[in-house]
Amino acid sequence: MKIVMAIIKPFKLEEVRDALTAIGVHGLTVTEVKGYGRQKGHTEIYRGAEYAVSFLPKIKIEVAIASDQVEKTIEAITSAAKTGQIGDGKIFVINLDHAVRIRTGEADAAAL
Amino acid sequence: MTFKRPYSAGLVVLAAGLFATTAAYAEPTVNKGDNAWMLTSTVLVLLMTIPGLALFYGGLVRSKNMLSVLAQVFYTVCVVTLLWALYGYSLAFTGGSDFIGGFSKAFLMGVTPDSKAATFSVDANISELVYVCFQMTFAAITPALIVGAFAERMKFSAVALFIPLWVTLIYFPIAHMVWYWAGPDAIAGAAKALAAAGEGAAKIAAQAKLDEVMADAGWVNKKGAIDFAGGTVVHINAGIAGFVGCLLIGKRTGYGRDLMAPHSLTMTMIGCSLLWVGWFGFNAGSNLEANGGAALAMTNSFVATAAAAMSWMFAEWMVKGHPSLLGALSGAVAGLVAVTPAAGYSGPMGAIVLGLVVGVVCLFFCTVVKNALGYDDSLDVFGVHCIGGIVGALGTGILVNPALGGSGIMDYATGKIADYDFAAQMVSQTIGVCTTLVWSGIGSAILYKVVDVIVGLRASVETEREGLDITEHTERAYNM
DSSP: OEEEEEEEOGGGHHHHHHHHHHTTOOOOEEEEEEEOSSSOOEEEEETTEEEEEOOEEEEEEEEEEOGGGHHHHHHHHHHHHOOSSTTOEEEEEEEOOOOBOTTTOOBGGGGO | OGGGOHHHHHHHHHHHHHHHHHOSSOOOOBOHHHHHHHHHHHHHHHHIIIIIIHHHHHHHSOGGGHHHHHHHHHHHHHHHHHHIIIIIHHHHHSOBSSSOBOSTTGGGTTOOTTOEEOOSSTTOBEEHHHHHHHHHHHHHHHHHHHTTTTTTTBOHHHHHHHHHHHIIIIIHHHHHHHHOOOOHHHHHHHHHHHHHOOSTHHHHHHHHHHHHHHHSSOHHHHTTOOOSSOIIIIIIHHHHHHHHHHHHHOOOTTTTTSOOOOSOHHHHHHHHHHHHHHHHHHHTGGGOSSSHHHHHHHHHHHHHHHHHHHHHHHHHHHHHSSOOHHHHHHHHHHHHHHHHHHTTTSOHHHHHHHHHHHHHHHHHIIIIIHHHHTOOOTTOHIIIIIHHHHHHHHHHHHHTOGGGTOOOOEETTTTEEOOOOHHHHHHHHHHHHHHHHHHHHHHHHHHHHHHHHHTOSBOOHHHHHHOHHHHHSSOOSOOO
């Protein structure tokens, strides 16, 4: 099992969700985050004060999937979240040791 | 009022009848229309402070300090209201010395529903109690303006002590110096008596009486400085006090490094708009009568504000490349500040020029000068109110000129508009500005030091980092 974690542009969330649903991935955790990568921030000006805002708002999504779904999932997220502009985000794949569905106690593949 | 008390009304009529047979001039009368307008203006000025100024300022601070600003402004209104009734009105608006009034109306002694206060016309009085309340709202907003300069780092206990000291020792004297005078009825009456007096001893006595009436005024007022609604008394006064405060208290922790962006420009826009609406009570109300003069003050308060908002916004657009909402709002307030002393004296086209000028001047002070000197005037009380007030005070001296569409200055002794003298008027205006800068600048510095010794001015660095809302008030503005 794997966790696919992706940092995407906030306005791409709905498209990514639709793409994941289409390939049979159900269940998604979403977090509003801030950060920076190659996309530098922007400048905000309030009267005389100029602020370089280097942390930009992004959306972090996390999905737990079976190992054989990893390629499909990356493909779905990439195609949905891509604009071609700097700042589209990144995808990280992490090993997942164990999973439990709280309601039933089902474990691992049955819990996903 | 009198219809509820038929017996006293009868006595008044009887007394008036007896008086009319013995005195040469009738008692001034209270006009119900003027009274109604002044009651309305009074609540409009209160609206400026709460919630207008409170929201304007509150939106500009970080969300962790929102309540501290609202609390300081609301507290200021309450404490000044009480002090005004106890002794403030008496100190500001009774005769005494050139610099401060006396205690003859302390606790509003002798001020009853039948008491009258002078306006700017002979034989047109308003109820003294509405004048008391109207001026009370001015005393309340002035120190509330100061809190913007040291926002986000002053202890509430320090504010709680500083405000009553400041209004007592700075505001009441300045209001007395600039605005206290005998009034048109007294001056016109004495002038008529002089004209009626024959030669010899009678004439000398009448002249002495007129001199005495003319001398019964504040120091700045006697110097001929004109301030229609409080450019010096309110804005320069608060602006310089804020400037001294931010220098003495020091910069906010993290100033220049941390993001200190306004937490809600939406609130600031609402507050600014309420200020503009309320300012019609401030400026047009300062005419004290519901007549053409009030309409002129209203017109000027519309056009100068719009002009200043546009000039700030477009100047910023040219220099920085973007037109900002905060720029337009700041310009609007600067325009309101500048037109305050000029409202009843300038013509509308003069007011537009004044607005265009002040928008650019205040932008320059809030950006270039502030960054060059490096002081942390959190919400630009100095750059907008002090500088805008000075531009307005000096501009009033120019724009009052009838040749430029101004109203001229009434000479109540002759009953005519006085001849305009540019140099003399500018000297008078400068005296008004400098008196306020010196009195408030030095006086405020002393008061900050006193408060620092007694309770300490500044919140601790930990408190400041955590935010004043939760540490000082144990509340949060937003529980989301």
